[in-house]
Amino acid sequence: MNLHTIHTKTPLGVARIISSSSAICEISVLDDDSVIKNSEEIPQVLHDCVLQLQEYFEGKRIQFELPLAPQGTDFQQKVWKELLKIHFGKTCSYLELSKKLGDVKAIRAVAAANGKNPLWIVVPCHRVIGSDGSLTGYAGGLWRKKWLLDHENPVKQQSLF
Known part of the structure; x- marks a missing residue:
């Protein structure tokens, strides 16, 4: 290719x-x-x-419309597809994500797959947070994760749309 x-x-x-x-x-x-x-x-x-x-x-797009072809294991692909379901301005915990995938005990594997996401922002791994609401684990740095979540804050976005 x-x-x-x-x-x-x-x-x-x-x-x-x-x-x-x-x-x-x-x-x-x-x-x-x-x-x-x-x-x-x-x-x-x-x-x-x-x-x-x-x-x-620029605050003009809340959803991406691109053909995607990330490379990863079947499990990683399954996690990344689930990440695409987390809407703009929303968050999900690693525990909630593992429950949605059908195995609450897979939380560490889910977190590892989340960390291997090859499609920064487009597959919104930044929207996954700790069960206590903490900003945990982000390959791009926690300051970027905070920036992205603040950027997607629903209260802030109401003035843009």
Whole structure:
């Protein structure tokens, strides 16, 4: 599979987006923007992703409409599909997520799969919090998780829509 890469600046750092010709495979945030190198050929799906991320950060988008092709185990795929069901402005605990997946004892496996989510923001792993409401475990850093949850705060968003 031939992969393409584009980078775009966000309020939280530079996002690196990788796609095939037809679907987004990975979105990550970089702490160091000195390694930015875009592919020579940029498929439309990458342009669409950049636009939708910009709209999200501008408060104009609450749902992404992109073809996704994340790589992971069957269990990880199952967790990531469940993450897509967590609506903008809402949160879910790791325990609630493991219950929705049918195995309350799988909480650690669910948390591990959540941490391996390759589609930053689009698959909203930032919306998963501790049972006590604490901001736990976020690969991009807890300060980014807090920023994203504040950005999606329903009270704040009422003025935008």
